[in-house]
Amino acid sequence: MNQHFIKIMLLIGMFILLLPSCNLPQxxxxxxxxxQTQPEDTATVATAITSxxxxxxxxxxxxxxxxxxxxxxxxxxxxxxxxVPLVPVKPDPWSALSALFSLDQPYFGESGLYNSLYQSNxxxxxxxxxxxxxxxxxxxxxxxxGVCDNPRVEEQILATILQFEEYNTxxxxxxxxxLQDLLSLx
Numbered sequence: 001m002n003q004h005f006i007k008i009m010l011l012i013g014m015f016i017l018l019l020p021s022c023n024l025p026q027x028x029x030x031x032x033x034x035x036q037t038q039p040e041d042t043a044t045v046a047t048a049i050t051s052x053x054x055x056x057x058x059x060x061x062x063x064x065x066x067x068x069x070x071x072x073x074x075x076x077x078x079x080x081x082x083x084v085p086l087v088p089v090k091p092d093p094w095s096a097l098s099a100l101f102s103l104d105q106p107y108f109g110e111s112g113l114y115n116s117l118y119q120s121n122x123x124x125x126x127x128x129x130x131x132x133x134x135x136x137x138x139x140x141x142x143x144x145x146g147v148c149d150n151p152r153v154e155e156q157i158l159a160t161i162l163q164f165e166e167y168n169t170x171x172x173x174x175x176x177x178x179l180q181d182l183l184s185l186x
Contacts, residue, residue: 093160101123122138134166
């Protein structure tokens with residue numbers, strides 16, 4: 001199935017799910033779902049997900065939140081876990097990363113949460129698992145909106161990968177270059 005089609009379907013599904021709750025006050029739902037754990041110091045913003053959807057977590061940024069809403073990251077921001085419907089294309093973290101990379105707007109709905117990857121065009125080539133280390137190979141273009149996006153990009157990607165208990169470390173490569181090395185050049 002065409003990756004562009006999957007992205008469009010995911011965005012349409014998220015829009016449909018969020019539409020009925022646009023005028024209702026948002027409440028926080030329980031953050032733990034079966035067989036999923038939430039990394040320390042993160043909060044979950046709940047979305048309207050039906051029981052038939054496969055859900056997963058992606059990580060977005062509460063700008064200048066100073067660690068109030070989740071794990072404190074660079075530029076006085078917070079990393080916040082968000083439940084989203086997943087298109088089960090391949091095993092985790094493939095589906096979760098695909099959902100994160102498919103978001104092409106700077107802010108997630110009306111939540112105010114920022115996605116530092118919204119300008120980027122990244123695709124997953126391969127995921128290797130080696131002794132609890134996930135090696136993620138991406139291709140495409142990484143676009144940043146300023147120096148504060150460096151830690152945001154790194155934290156969003158790594159948290160989305162490391163939420164799964166099978167991995168305790170991750171190495172992310174974009175076009176063959178280690179993510180940390182790529183960001184240090186920016």
